[in-house]
Amino acid sequence: MNSTTPPLLQVNALSVSPAGVQGGARVVDAVSLQVQRGRILGIAGESGCGKTQLLLALLGLSPRGARVQGQVLWQGQALPAQGAARLRGDRIAMVFQDPMTALNPYLTIATQLCEVWHRHRPGARAQANSRALEMLQAVGIDQPSRRLKQYPHQLSGGMRQRVMLAMALMCEPDLLLADEPTTSLDVTVQAQILDLLLQLRERLGMALIVVTHDMGVLAQLADEVLVMESGRVVEHGSTSQVFAVPQALATQRLLEAARRLDISAAPAAGGGT
Amino acid sequence: MSGPLLLEARDLRVDYPLPARGLQRAVGITALQQVSLTLADNQSLAVVGESGSGKSTLARALLRLLPLAAGQVLLRGEDLAILTAAELRQRRRDLQMIFQDPYASLDPAMTVAEILSQPLRVFAPQLTAAQRLDRCAAALQDVGLLPEHLQRHAHQFSGGQAQRIGIARALIAEPAVLVCDEPVSALDLPIRLQVLQLLAAQRAQRGLALLFIAHDLAAVRYLCERTLVLFAGRIMEQGPTATLFAHPRHPYTRTLLAASLRADPQAAQAAAAQRRALAPVVAEPAGQSGVEGCPWAPRCNLAQAQCWQQPPVLRQLGEVQVACHRAGETV
Numbered sequence: 001m002n003s004t005t006p007p008l009l010q011v012n013a014l015s016v017s018p019a020g021v022q023g024g025a026r027v028v029d030a031v032s033l034q035v036q037r038g039r040i041l042g043i044a045g046e047s048g049c050g051k052t053q054l055l056l057a058l059l060g061l062s063p064r065g066a067r068v069q070g071q072v073l074w075q076g077q078a079l080p081a082q083g084a085a086r087l088r089g090d091r092i093a094m095v096f097q098d099p100m101t102a103l104n105p106y107l108t109i110a111t112q113l114c115e116v117w118h119r120h121r122p123g124a125r126a127q128a129n130s131r132a133l134e135m136l137q138a139v140g141i142d143q144p145s146r147r148l149k150q151y152p153h154q155l156s157g158g159m160r161q162r163v164m165l166a167m168a169l170m171c172e173p174d175l176l177l178a179d180e181p182t183t184s185l186d187v188t189v190q191a192q193i194l195d196l197l198l199q200l201r202e203r204l205g206m207a208l209i210v211v212t213h214d215m216g217v218l219a220q221l222a223d224e225v226l227v228m229e230s231g232r233v234v235e236h237g238s239t240s241q242v243f244a245v246p247q248a249l250a251t252q253r254l255l256e257a258a259r260r261l262d263i264s265a266a267p268a269a270g271g272g273t
Numbered sequence: 274m275s276g277p278l279l280l281e282a283r284d285l286r287v288d289y290p291l292p293a294r295g296l297q298r299a300v301g302i303t304a305l306q307q308v309s310l311t312l313a314d315n316q317s318l319a320v321v322g323e324s325g326s327g328k329s330t331l332a333r334a335l336l337r338l339l340p341l342a343a344g345q346v347l348l349r350g351e352d353l354a355i356l357t358a359a360e361l362r363q364r365r366r367d368l369q370m371i372f373q374d375p376y377a378s379l380d381p382a383m384t385v386a387e388i389l390s391q392p393l394r395v396f397a398p399q400l401t402a403a404q405r406l407d408r409c410a411a412a413l414q415d416v417g418l419l420p421e422h423l424q425r426h427a428h429q430f431s432g433g434q435a436q437r438i439g440i441a442r443a444l445i446a447e448p449a450v451l452v453c454d455e456p457v458s459a460l461d462l463p464i465r466l467q468v469l470q471l472l473a474a475q476r477a478q479r480g481l482a483l484l485f486i487a488h489d490l491a492a493v494r495y496l497c498e499r500t501l502v503l504f505a506g507r508i509m510e511q512g513p514t515a516t517l518f519a520h521p522r523h524p525y526t527r528t529l530l531a532a533s534l535r536a537d538p539q540a541a542q543a544a545a546a547q548r549r550a551l552a553p554v555v556a557e558p559a560g561q562s563g564v565e566g567c568p569w570a571p572r573c574n575l576a577q578a579q580c581w582q583q584p585p586v587l588r589q590l591g592e593v594q595v596a597c598h599r600a601g602e603t604v
Contacts, residue, residue: 047431047461156324186323188532190534191548213463214462219537253463257462258462261466261492263490263518263535268469
């Protein structure tokens with residue numbers, strides 16, 4: 001890529017302090033990162049490390065009253081501190097961890113998918129339905145026209161996660177944020193969704209930020225890995241480098257857990273008797 | 274140890290009734306069929322499969338939390354189905370369970386002391402209140418928590434700590450078998466490892482038998498000597514975990530292994546390539562519904578005419594038992 005092209009997303013010293021906390025307590029502390037078009041950045045950390053708060057801050061969705069400092073540049077243009085609303089759902093989309101709570105149980109799949117389109121493409125209302133159908137096909141849902149008329153509770157967990165993904169893809173975003181996109185899923189469905197994310201990157205040239213506690217997810221997906229602990233970035237490098245020579249203790253801990261819990265690892269002492 | 278086998282299931286079948294719809298008659302779906310297993314003292318057995326495979330149904334059927342449509346569950350040679358409610362309650366001391374969602378399985382209105390006292394009130398009614406409290410404190414320490422946690426409520430703990438309380442509640446009854454239904458799948462990886470280490474240590478120390486239900490093969494590998502693979506309520510393959518993982522005979526077992534996350538970028542790529550190789554190539558033949566044949570056939574890369582027509586029976590192949598028409602062919 002041309003070196004004068006600004007990165008798709010650039011974050012400079014982003015900090016988030018929750019509402020009502022005195023002093024300098026920060027759940028996200030001076031985080032800087034860049035994502036180039038078509039690249040996949042993995043953000044790893046244990047629960048409470050601030051990785052989800054970072055994603056929410058990028059989208060301008062920090063909890064009410066939280067103080068957000070720092071700079072977010074989208075294709076080189078500064079976004080106002082809370083101003084990603086224009087891009088949200090259009091150029092930047094997000095897939096949440098729990099598809100059951102992120103989908104509205106009262107609305108059909110069609111209504112929820114079309115809502116995204118109506119909001120961002122008000123001039124093209126007529127195409128909404130065919131677009132929704134196309135996206136359900138793209139994420140590998142069978143009988144898509146039947147699914148459009150159904151409600152979230154009528155779908156399996158894996159299918160709901162695919163619907164979330166279809167919803168995020170409605171406007172062909174340049175950047176997809178995925179917060180633990182597969183933790184609630186079966187291994188087989190998890191593998192399908194991860195394979196699908198890679199295919200979509202190939203096909204659409206979409207960039208991706210994936211947040212997870214499982215280094216196994218990043219081993220498969222990420223081009224580069226950023227590790228967070230207590231709101232700070234403690235390690236950042238290419239995936240091969242981070243896996244080969246992890247520097248930070250937090251990274252080593254995450255990798256150790258993933259390696260001990262790999263299908264080729266040795267059983268627990270006393271377990272294999 | 275000699276004497277009767279700790280736990281044995283023979284040809285279990287569980288049906289879930291579906292309500293009548295309009296003019297349609299009420300029908301049942303079979304959640305489990307022809308499932309047999311044995312668990313000796315001190316052994317560990319994993320039951321793996323995806324959601325809907327019947328693995329939680331199996332756990333519930335073993336504990337007689339569900340009625341059996343057919344088959345028998347024997348605990349030390351005694352048929353659980355013919356016990357009275359009072360007898361069953363005492364026998365259940367030997368069969369304790371740990372649930373998937375630690376918060377949902379702990380009463381939010383109770384303190385930890387009250388939660389841990391419940392099994393003692395049933396199984397050791399002779400204890401005084403002070404003795405009970407001592408036992409509860411000791412049980413907490415066994416799982417790596419502190420006696421001062423006794424007065425707290427479940428919501429004051431992290432997920433990993435809450436699961437430790439669930440384990441303490443199961444262990445305080447001093448069971449012979451611990452039935453764990455996806456005990457770590459809701460936990461972050463580093464915490465998952467800690468809880469599995471705790472289970473391994475407690476098991477070794479107490480000589481517990483373990484029935485471990487999971488969809489995560491890595492946890493199974495870590496904890497269990499034998500593995501049983503379930504799909505659509507039927508056993509696809511079972512045998513020693515090490516053999517099953519090194520030489521999976523059933524295409525479904527291969528699929529599960531290839532879908533497992535790998536802690537290494539190169540291994541992850543190899544697994545992705547293997548998943549592509551395992552993708553089904555044969556479309557369902559016309560006029561076949563797949564219902565009569567092998568339940569895996571619609572997703573199998575090796576399915577042939579026979580697979581759509583008749584269900585394979587479980588047969589011995591080396592160290593494992595496998596239900597696949599094509600297992601043992603040179604593939």
